[in-house]
Each structure stands twice: as structure tokens, then as C-alpha cells.
Amino acid sequence: MKKITKLFSLLVFITFGWRQANAQFTEDFEGTFLPVNWSKDTYDAANDITQSTSENHTPSGVNSARFSSYNSASDYNQYLFTHQFTVTAPNTELRFWHIKPSGSDILEWGVSTTTDTLTAVTAWNSVVLSTAWTEEVVDLSSFVGQTIYFAFHYYGNYQYYVYLDDVTLSAPPTCIPPTALITANLLATSVDLSWSSAATSWEIEYDTTGFTQGTGTAVVTATNPHSLTGLNATTSYDFYVRDICGAGDTSTWVGPINFVTPCAVFTPNYLEDFTTFTPACWKVAGGGTPATGPTGLGTSGWRHTNYLNTGGANDAVKINLYTTGSEEWLLSPTFDLSAGGWELVINSGVTTWNGTAAINMGSDDTVQVLLSIDEGLTWSTIHSWDVNNQPTNTGSFTSIDLSAYTGTNNQFAIWTTEGVIDDLEDFDFHINDFEIRIPPTCIPPTTLMTANLIPTSVDLSWTSTATSWEIEYDTTGFPQGTGTAVVTATNPHSLTGLTAATSYDFYVRDICGAGDTSAWVGPINFVTPCIAPIISAFPYSENFDSETAPAIPCGWTRANDNGDANQWMSSTVIPNSGTNSLYLEYDFSLASNDWVFTPELQLTAGITYDITFAYRARSANFPESLSMSIGMNRDSVSMTTVLFDSTNFSHNTYDTITVSHTAATTASYFVGFFGYSSANQFAIGVDDFSIDISTITTISSINKSIVLEAYPNPNSGVFTLNVNTTNIKELNIQVMNAQGQVVYTKNNFKNIANVNEQIDLSNNAKGIYFINVTSDKGVKTHKVIVQ
Structure with a gap:
């Protein structure tokens, strides 16, 4: 426990080890209790003075003496007397340690020059009790040449305990240790040390914090204060001091006292790339204006991040500007620009919050580069970004001329404020590099x-x-x-x-x-993008399982029209079949405005195509909105024909939808899914997309000679196929999955004029399957859905 020493003489600090070596007697209550020739007077067996190890209440060893009034219902007194001893030398001291964990007990000391009885004590002196072990020092100089008893008086009333330990009689040291060790004028490479002492010569030992005494740097000095030089910047040091009173006569050491040297003044060239944060000698603050200077040092909204939210290692810092009235500081070290001709170069950018899209700063939002030449007392603006002068979302290079500043004490700050207007804009301001350099003769692009x-x-x-x-x-x-x-x-x-x-x-x-x-x-x-497929043969299907999420299949493209951090992607979160689905997640503050387009589809005029897909909301508690359109270019403007639209749907299991579209002209078309949910919803899933020709309209003979039906459809994997034919000589039935793999085939029928076949696909994956009925007249295709 911490020991607090209170002196009743000019002596302030003597170590316990020294007292042991110079003591005339020491009683630590580790042996027989009572100690030999000690006496007590307690008046009550229930509240005795005892030897105790309770709660390790002892500054040394394991035992101490305990006074108690715990069982007393009235005022209670206890007395403890040392053995008789003679005070032989001037300045003799009696020391003892005491502690009172709780309660309001009283402890006093006194001296008897005759007998070990309380009536012989001439006067009692109060002790200020503490909940920490405290040392009391009593000067016995007035009793030199006398034989005395030293007495302790305890008084309490149901007040628990007071503990006493390490009673020591000793002469004071011949060389008194120094006191009040302090530091002043702390610089990057030097510090002034001072202390209180009556001596005229001292020894100092110092080194980095935690060093073992005897291994540090020793300095003998006759100067107080003493200046230590040659230190390292931003380093933690300890030091000790002792008095030198004469040849072979030194005091005990006092210490360690700690100090930390501040940062050195930097001389450019200088580059901070923010691969660590907060960088050495930089500071942050969470309040204050350029007029007041920074407040709230050490706490700020500046965060370590990857530049422009593009992913990868953290190599930049950013601040989010959204909360009205926020003021944040990023403070640089101090620089010596006396050589002149310098420039400050900053790489910066503005993106949506946690996103990469472009966004305007708020109407009164500002980010300023400030400079102080008087150790932060005043700040001036040397560059400013706002909505009319902001970096891009891909990063911008800003050069600030510093040739007018030639002082040796220049500190920079990046100060940001969201202003007083509550704008809707929610953006991140990024800084990647902070460099002071001589401007190059050839400026980089x-x-x-x-x-x-x-x-x-x-x-x-x-x-x-x-x-x-x-x-x-x-x-x-x-x-x-x-x-x-x-x-x-x-x-x-x-x-x-x-x-x-x-x-x-x-x-x-x-x-x-x-x-x-x-x-x-x-x-x-x-x-580089993939070489997108051009779909000219049908059926065509896509279940989005061929790519590793969040990639989307080759030929599918996206348009993030609202510029937020979210867009269509593949995801494993809510697939309908297989492992992936298309997936569009919400934005906290912006409504969805996101498209995803199929590859190029070459459709033929007059042909009717069935377009099938499954869709759902991630949660029934968050309504979503989705439409599907078709057009002749993969952009929102070209999606002129809406084939499907569902506003505020909330079903959280997949619904399968089939819509038909007849191509007006033979041309290339694109199908687009448009997510337009309100802000702060959850997510949309789209899966198992397919398009095929609804009827083989180009071969009129096959339409007349084969009529087929599959039921139930959709089904759970088992369905009946009914085929009626006219004037057919050959018949073959194949069932294919969406990947084109044949999962069922049969061609030996007793009566090809009327086939009624039960087909079992229950061991196959859920999804879309195609029945191809082939005859000598041609091929007819029918689609079934296994759920």
C-alpha cells in the first residue's frame, strides 16, 4: 500500500531500510505478542490489543498490532506501552506506522519518564488517522539522557480497528535527503531539475523510464536547478537525486521522478502518410474554433481509414461531416521554415459517408488549413475547402505556398466544421498525405x-x-x-x-x-470488363451462382444512379436456389435508385418471350419496391417498357413471376431490374432469372401436331407430363436444368399419340427446368418450376 509520511520535525524522508540499519530498537510484531517488556491496559477481554494478520494490514512483514472496539457498546480505552529505553543522542526519533481502514477511532501517543502506567504520561498527542498506511515521526530531543516509556492510547465506541506496526527508535541521518523534486523548462532535448536541500553538492542519476539504479547516467553537480541536456525527443525519463554532505557521507536516493520530453521541431522536407494514427507528434481535438484554438485535446471524430473508402490497408484519415455544429481539429508538429521557399502539399477527397461516390459538401460546411506561429495562441487560415471549392471523390492535389513563412515555430492544423445549417449532406472528408517540401521544378500530374x-x-x-x-x-x-x-x-x-x-x-x-x-x-x-455474352439462343437462364459474391455474372451491368455506397451485387444472404442471388441493400439516408441489366438479348420481331424470375424482401418488417423493364440500351433512360412493378411489397419468401413480352422489332434488347425502395429499409433479393420463347411460333406444323401439358406447375419435384400428337412418327422427351444439363430422358413409348408420363425430379435442385419434346416434325419446349 502507499505510505504517506508526516514529519513532526524538519526531516521529511528516511527510508525504512536505513532505519533498520541505524535503529536503537525496532518492533515489527512478527514475534511473540506482547513483545518482551511491553505492557498493555485494555479493561475488557472482549476488546483486546492483539497480534493481527487481518487483510495484510502491514507495511512490512505479515503481522501488526490491532486495537479494537468492535464489540464495545460504550466509550472504550486501550493503552499500549513500549519497554523502557534511554534517549542517548540529540535528534533521536521514534517512528511508527498506523492505518484505520474505516470508522472514526482516535489514536494518541505520549511519554512517561517514570513508570509504564497511564497516570505517569504527562501529555497525549493526537494522531491523524488515514485509510492508507501512514508513518508518524516523533522528535525525542527533549528527553536526551532520560529513561522513558513510549505509550499509545486508543479510544473508540463500536468503531472497528486501528493497526500499529514498525515502531522504531533511531537517530536521524547525518545527511538529509533532498525533497520537492520538480522539473521545469522541459524541451525536446533538455530539462531543468530542481529540489529543496540544505546541501551544496548533489548526485543525479537518470535514464529512460524503468532503468535499474546503478545503470543510469550519473552526474555530480553543485548547481540547483541543474540542466540536463542531450536528451532524446518524445522520450520518457526517470531521475533520482541524493545530497552529498561530505566525503563518504551521502543521503539516501530520492526518486524516481518521471518526465517526458516533447517533440522536437521538425525541419522539412517532411512527409506524413498516415499509415499510423495518431502519428508521432500529431494531436487531435474535438472542439474549438480558429478564434479560440483547440479544446478537448485527445478526443476527436478524426478516424484512421483507407483513402477514399476504397478498401485495403489504412493509409489515410477522414472526418465525417453530418452533425450540425461539430468542430474537429487535426494538429501537426511544429516546423522550422527559416530556410524559406517551402510549399505544403495535401492529398484530399470528399465521398459519401462510408462510400466512394461523389457528393457535395453542405452549404456552410468548411475544412480549413490553419497556421499558428505563436505556439497555438492564434491561428490564421491559409487554405479553405467548401461546397464551391471541394476535392473530388477520386482525390485532389492541393499545393499551398509557404514562402511567406520563415519562422522557426510553425504549427499547422486541419480544422473542420459542419456549420450551423442542418444540411442533408452526409459525407467523409479524407486526407491521404501531408507533405512540406521545396516545390519541384516539374509538377506531377x-x-x-x-x-x-x-x-x-x-x-x-x-x-x-x-x-x-x-x-x-x-x-x-x-x-x-x-x-x-x-x-x-x-x-x-x-x-x-x-x-x-x-x-x-x-x-x-x-x-x-x-x-x-x-x-x-x-x-x-x-x-477491364469481361467480353459480355450476346444471347441469341433460348432458353437463357441465370441463377447468379457462377461468381463469388459480390461479383455479378459477366455481361450483367449496374447503374448506381443515386451515388450511394450500395448497388446491386451477388450475395449468399438470401438465395432462392443454389448459393447466390442478386441483392440490393438499403442506404440509411437515401432512397434506392439502382439498376441492374441483363446481357444483350437478341430478340426476333413478333416472337413472344416468357421472362421469369423470383423475388422477395429480406424482412417482412421493411417494405421494398422493385420493377422490371425492357429497352434497347443498358441505361435507365432506355427502360421504356415496364413489364413488372411491385411497390412496398413485404413478403420474405420468394415469389416466382413470369411475364410475357413480344418483340416489336428484331433487335438487341436488355432487361433491367430497378430497386427503388424508400431510405432505411433492408434488402431485395432477385434470383433464378430466365427468358425463353413461350411458343415455337415459327414452325406451324409442330404446333398443330404436338400438344403438351405439365401439371402441377410449379411443383415440388414430381409432375405429370401429358403429350398428345398427330401424325408423328418419332417422339423423344428430355428435361434439362437451367445450366443445360439433361436430368431426364425417354424415347420408348408404347403409344406416342397419347403419352401420360410421371416425372420425378425430387432429387434435383429447386429451380427452372425445360421440357424439350422432339419429333420428326420439330421441337417443342415447355418450362416447369420445381419449388
Whole structure:
């Protein structure tokens, strides 16, 4: 337990080990109780002075003496006398430790020069009791040459216990230890140490926190305060001090006292890439304006994240601006800009909350770069972003001229506020790099982008004032210098000869002149799409199981028209058959406005097609809205013919829907599913999509010669197929699943004019199956659904 020492003389601190070595006697109550020649007067056997190990109430050893009035119903007194001893030297001290865990007991001490009886005690002196072990020091100088008894008086009334331990008679040290050790003028590499002492010479030992005494750096000094120099910045140190009173006469050590050196002033070049957070010598704060300075240091809404919410390792910081009135600070170290000519470069971006889409900042939202040259007393704005001047969602490069600032004490801050207007915008402001540098002679390009991405080519563009550039590209993760290098004077530049369904990285740098190029910018990633299938043969089906979620099958495309963080994807959460379904999750604040389109479907004029799909809401408690349309381009504007629309449906099991559509012209068509649920719902599932020709209308003879029916339909796997034929010589029946695999076949019928066949598919997966009835007149197809 913590020991609190209260001195009744000028002596403040003597260690217990020293007292043991210099004691005339010590009683720790570890032996026989009462100790030899000690006496007591308790008046009541139920409340005795006893030896105790209760609750380890002892500063040393395992035992202590215990006074008790626990069983007393009235005022109660106990007295304990030491053996008789002689005070032989001036400044002799008697020390003892005491503790009172609870209650309001009273403890006093006194001295008798005659006998060990309470009537012989000339005066009683009160002790201030504490719930922690506390040492009391009594100066016995006035009793030099006398033989005395030292007495303890305990008084209580049903007040539990007081414990006494380590009663020691000793002479004070010849060399008194220093007191009141403090630090001042703490800098990155030095600190001033001071103490109170009557000596004129001292020894200091110091080192990093936790060092073993005797292994640190020792310094003998005649100066108080004493300045320690040559320290390391941002380092925790301990130090000890002792008095030197003469040759071979030193006090005990006092310490350890801890201090931590602050950050050093940085001299550029300097780059913080935020791969760790909070970086060394940076700070955050959760309140305050540029006029007041930061408040609430140590707590903030700044978060460690991946840049622009694109996934991967955390290499940036961001702040979400949504709550009205929020004010947040990100504070840099201090910089020495006295060499002049510096610039501050910041990579930043704005995206939707936890998303990657573009979004405008709120009407009075602002993010400012501030500078203080007086250790944070005042701040001035050197750059500002707002709705009229904001970074893009793909990242922007901002250069701030610092040539006007040549002081040695410059601190920067990124300060953000959501303002007082409660805008609907909910966005993240990102910072990727913070760099102070000499401006390069050749400025790197910014805003690298891709466009017109198709399976074998892509257009690359960037922002730059140069007229010539070098591009290097290859598959994702290639080491720079090993890729394909292209020098171009064209911006945008088209890369051709790429491989479909492949992930690529590219870098760009400016060429400003012979031997003068900028730094590379990149890598920027793009993935070439697959070569989408063109569907001309029917039936065509898709159950979304061929891809690993959240990827969607080749040829299916998406349009995230509301720009939120969610769009159609494949998911394993609520499949109807197999492992995956299409899936659209909610946005907290925005209504869904998301399309997903089929591959190109080549339909023939006058032919009627059956389009079948299953759909559901994830939860019956959250109504969803879904429509299906058909058009001649894969975009929302082209989806002019609505085939199906269900508003605020809430069934959380799949319904299977079949709708028919007759193509007006022979052309390429696309079917689109449109999720338009209100904000803050849950999710939509779509599965087991298929399209086939509803009747073989092009072969009139087969229509007349074969009539077929399957029932029940849908079914649980067992159904009856009835086929009636006219003038048919051959008949073959096949059942195929949606992947084109034959799961049933038969061609030996006794009477092909009238076939009534029970077909059992109960051991097959649920889903869509196609019955192909083939004869010498042609093929007729019928669809069944196994649920």
C-alpha cells in the first residue's frame, strides 16, 4: 500500500531500510505478542490489543498490532506501552506506522519518564488517522539522557480497528535527503531539475523510464536547478537525486521522478502518410474554433481509414461531416521554415459517408488549413475547402505556398466544421498525405482518371500543364520499372491491346524538358470488363451462382444512379436456389435508385418471350419496391417498357413471376431490374432469372401436331407430363436444368399419340427446368418450376 509520511520535525524522508540499519530498537510484531517488556491496559477481554494478520494490514512483514472496539457498546480505552529505553543522542526519533481502514477511532501517543502506567504520561498527542498506511515521526530531543516509556492510547465506541506496526527508535541521518523534486523548462532535448536541500553538492542519476539504479547516467553537480541536456525527443525519463554532505557521507536516493520530453521541431522536407494514427507528434481535438484554438485535446471524430473508402490497408484519415455544429481539429508538429521557399502539399477527397461516390459538401460546411506561429495562441487560415471549392471523390492535389513563412515555430492544423445549417449532406472528408517540401521544378500530374473502359482498351486522362507525359502500366501489383512504358503527347491517351477481365495499374509523370521529369503519380487501378455474352439462343437462364459474391455474372451491368455506397451485387444472404442471388441493400439516408441489366438479348420481331424470375424482401418488417423493364440500351433512360412493378411489397419468401413480352422489332434488347425502395429499409433479393420463347411460333406444323401439358406447375419435384400428337412418327422427351444439363430422358413409348408420363425430379435442385419434346416434325419446349 502507499505510505504517506508526516514529519513532526524538519526531516521529511528516511527510508525504512536505513532505519533498520541505524535503529536503537525496532518492533515489527512478527514475534511473540506482547513483545518482551511491553505492557498493555485494555479493561475488557472482549476488546483486546492483539497480534493481527487481518487483510495484510502491514507495511512490512505479515503481522501488526490491532486495537479494537468492535464489540464495545460504550466509550472504550486501550493503552499500549513500549519497554523502557534511554534517549542517548540529540535528534533521536521514534517512528511508527498506523492505518484505520474505516470508522472514526482516535489514536494518541505520549511519554512517561517514570513508570509504564497511564497516570505517569504527562501529555497525549493526537494522531491523524488515514485509510492508507501512514508513518508518524516523533522528535525525542527533549528527553536526551532520560529513561522513558513510549505509550499509545486508543479510544473508540463500536468503531472497528486501528493497526500499529514498525515502531522504531533511531537517530536521524547525518545527511538529509533532498525533497520537492520538480522539473521545469522541459524541451525536446533538455530539462531543468530542481529540489529543496540544505546541501551544496548533489548526485543525479537518470535514464529512460524503468532503468535499474546503478545503470543510469550519473552526474555530480553543485548547481540547483541543474540542466540536463542531450536528451532524446518524445522520450520518457526517470531521475533520482541524493545530497552529498561530505566525503563518504551521502543521503539516501530520492526518486524516481518521471518526465517526458516533447517533440522536437521538425525541419522539412517532411512527409506524413498516415499509415499510423495518431502519428508521432500529431494531436487531435474535438472542439474549438480558429478564434479560440483547440479544446478537448485527445478526443476527436478524426478516424484512421483507407483513402477514399476504397478498401485495403489504412493509409489515410477522414472526418465525417453530418452533425450540425461539430468542430474537429487535426494538429501537426511544429516546423522550422527559416530556410524559406517551402510549399505544403495535401492529398484530399470528399465521398459519401462510408462510400466512394461523389457528393457535395453542405452549404456552410468548411475544412480549413490553419497556421499558428505563436505556439497555438492564434491561428490564421491559409487554405479553405467548401461546397464551391471541394476535392473530388477520386482525390485532389492541393499545393499551398509557404514562402511567406520563415519562422522557426510553425504549427499547422486541419480544422473542420459542419456549420450551423442542418444540411442533408452526409459525407467523409479524407486526407491521404501531408507533405512540406521545396516545390519541384516539374509538377506531377493530378486527378488521374479512366474512361471508356472496354474489354481490350481504356482511355487514361489527368490534369497537367505539361505537354508530354510518360505512362507505365501492367497487371496490378507490378514493380515500377518492369511495366510497359509509353511516352505520349496526347491527354487523354488510349491504351489498347489489353486483356479482358484483368486488373491493371498505371502511373503517369510529366515530362517538362530534357532530364526534367516529375515524380510518378499512381498506381491507379482499373479492371477491364469481361467480353459480355450476346444471347441469341433460348432458353437463357441465370441463377447468379457462377461468381463469388459480390461479383455479378459477366455481361450483367449496374447503374448506381443515386451515388450511394450500395448497388446491386451477388450475395449468399438470401438465395432462392443454389448459393447466390442478386441483392440490393438499403442506404440509411437515401432512397434506392439502382439498376441492374441483363446481357444483350437478341430478340426476333413478333416472337413472344416468357421472362421469369423470383423475388422477395429480406424482412417482412421493411417494405421494398422493385420493377422490371425492357429497352434497347443498358441505361435507365432506355427502360421504356415496364413489364413488372411491385411497390412496398413485404413478403420474405420468394415469389416466382413470369411475364410475357413480344418483340416489336428484331433487335438487341436488355432487361433491367430497378430497386427503388424508400431510405432505411433492408434488402431485395432477385434470383433464378430466365427468358425463353413461350411458343415455337415459327414452325406451324409442330404446333398443330404436338400438344403438351405439365401439371402441377410449379411443383415440388414430381409432375405429370401429358403429350398428345398427330401424325408423328418419332417422339423423344428430355428435361434439362437451367445450366443445360439433361436430368431426364425417354424415347420408348408404347403409344406416342397419347403419352401420360410421371416425372420425378425430387432429387434435383429447386429451380427452372425445360421440357424439350422432339419429333420428326420439330421441337417443342415447355418450362416447369420445381419449388
